[in-house]
Amino acid sequence: MLRRERALILRRFAFGETSLVLHVLTPSFGRVHLLAKGAYRTTSRYYAVLDLFDTLELEWSHGTGRELDTLRAGDLAVRRRAIAADLGRYRAALATLELAGLGAQEGQPSPGLFARVERTLDRLAGDVVAPELALLAFELGFLDELGLAPALDRCAACGRRAPAPASPKASSVFSPGAGGRLCRRCAEEARASGRRLLTLATRTLELAAELAARGPEALQGRISVGELEKVRAFVVRFLEYHLESRPRSYSQRPVKVAGLRGSVTP
Numbered sequence: 045m046l047r048r049e050r051a052l053i054l055r056r057f058a059f060g061e062t063s064l065v066l067h068v069l070t071p072s073f074g075r076v077h078l079l080a081k082g083a084y085r086t087t088s089r090y091y092a093v094l095d096l097f098d099t100l101e102l103e104w105s106h107g108t109g110r111e112l113d114t115l116r117a118g119d120l121a122v123r124r125r126a127i128a129a130d131l132g133r134y135r136a137a138l139a140t141l142e143l144a145g146l147g148a149q150e151g152q153p154s155p156g157l158f159a160r161v162e163r164t165l166d167r168l169a170g171d172v173v174a175p176e177l178a179l180l181a182f183e184l185g186f187l188d189e190l191g192l193a194p195a196l197d198r199c200a201a202c203g204r205r206a207p208a209p210a211s212p213k214a215s216s217v218f219s220p221g222a223g224g225r226l227c228r229r230c231a232e233e234a235r236a237s238g239r240r241l242l243t244l245a246t247r248t249l250e251l252a253a254e255l256a257a258r259g260p261e262a263l264q265g266r267i268s269v270g271e272l273e274k275v276r277a278f279v280v281r282f283l284e285y286h287l288e289s290r291p292r293s294y295s296q297r298p299v300k301v302a303g304l305r306g307s308v309t310p
């Protein structure tokens with residue numbers, strides 16, 4: 045059965061002398077594992093087509109019960125060359141693909157996840173938002189896609205809206221297990237029942253809520269490096285709690301945003 049769809053490469057490995065194994069993300073078929081025979085030959089029709097970060101148009105033959113489907117044709121739909129030219133953008137793009145790979149299942153349509161990955165790669169190929177901010181927005185969107193978005197501006201237990209902070213230094217109680225922020229009453233109940241709670245700056249939660257609702261463009265130039273690091277540390281901690289593993293690209297790189305001073309610039 046021939047299938048044709050847009051695809052993003054999640055991972056690729058050499059296979060034999062001249063072939064490639066690709067793990068790709070597609071909107072309709074979720075994660076697909078493909079064998080690209082002869083991909084490394086200069087005469088191959090996919091030569092210089094099968095690159096990370098680009099949107100591809102692939103055609104493959106699908107067989108039930110086979111471990112690898114066979115790639116038949118591949119074209120480039122959107123080239124994002126700028127990502128590989130900048131280390132910060134490159135790393136953020138790799139982390140995006142790795143996280144997408146943890147969320148994508150074989151045979152399970154993932155149009156929302158696909159769209160979010162594409163939008164993030166577009167941002168990383170452009171120069172409007174800082175790569176760390178684009179990645180953070182993806183991490184929040186990824187949680188939303190999995191139905192795990194943390195409650196940030198309301199109580200995760202009773203649903204009541206969180207009151208406006210009394211001061212810029214106000215803190216809020218957050219429960220990863222309950223799925224988000226807790227109001228004072230629910231926090232007391234949770235504490236009494238021995239649940240593990242975090243105390244976070246309310247500002248951190250509000251920045252995360254704004255990022256999730258309005259996208260990284262809305263925060264670009266308005267969030268300081270220190271604030272971005274705090275939001276990221278919290279979001280990564282929440283991700284790890286739910287994924288029960290630390291993605292590889294996260295352990296190689298400290299969550300701390302390196303090499304940036306002052307306000308966040310692309």
Ligand SMILES: [Zn+2]
Pocket residue numbers: 199200201202203204226227228229230231
């Ligand atoms: Zn509550």
